[in-house]
Amino acid sequence: MPELPEVETVRRTLSERIQGHEIVAVEVFQRALRVRVAEDFAHRLAGKHVVRVARRGKYLLIFLDGAWVWVCHLGMSGKLVFLLDSTTPRDKHDHIAVHFAQGAELRFNDPRRFGLSVVMLEQDLQSWPSIARLGIEPLEGGLDGAFLYEWLHRSRRRVYDVLMDQRVIAGLGNIYVNEVLFRVRIRPSTRAWRVSRQRAGDLAREIPEVLEDAIQWRGTSFSDYRDGNDRRGAFQSQLLVYDRAGESCQVCGTHIKRSSIGNRGIFYCPTCQR
DNA sequence: CGGCGGTCCTGTCAGC
């Protein structure tokens, strides 16, 4: 569900709400997420202040005083929503409630429970496997044609699979990989090693472009994504291929095709993308 | 060991 632009939008909206604020109490209703929420999770968070809200790939990093960090991943269906009024009725998929002063509350809701919520010491963050594995941040410079070509030209995988690999670029997911590949006219099933240096350069330029654009539209609300204020994103209006099977390609008019790689639906223009 | 398929979980929607 949430890819880099969505997580970044959650980061920005939450940061405005909780930075500098004290956590007065924490409730855990459901521990069985992708990684079981630790028994001492609530105890570790209680009484701490939020120093800043950051992001690494699709991971949200909520830094707390005392050198602690609360790491959240929203999986496919996760939401972190800030409520001014904690009397708002609880949903059956609300798993964690973090209470702030004056009745404000941050809720972690995740129907499919593919999300993750752990607290650790800041000094352990970079060596924590899920973070340690992550590749380059696409919006912080450093993503260039040479970098991408290095990965692509010696991989026997499909270009789609390489771009989806969080060890290469952190933060891309199914929607944005489909969109980026349409914009550079490469078919998702193309073997990575067949992508030329020039095309790798196109990709390196287009990836940050699409991600920044999506952030400006506050992410894609294809179905259930919401930001930290429970608001929908609007980038779905800008999607050129994702979820547009059967519609006409805006460049050439050919019907957009839907196919699949593994269990993921992929969308492309059979004429523009080779 | 690189690459790929299956799996975790619930909700929704299309088709019968």
Add this chain to the structure above:
DNA sequence: TGCTGACAGGACCGCC
């Protein structure tokens, strides 16, 4: 109306 199967934005594990 109700049942069934397919599918959904992610990540990890295990098998070949």
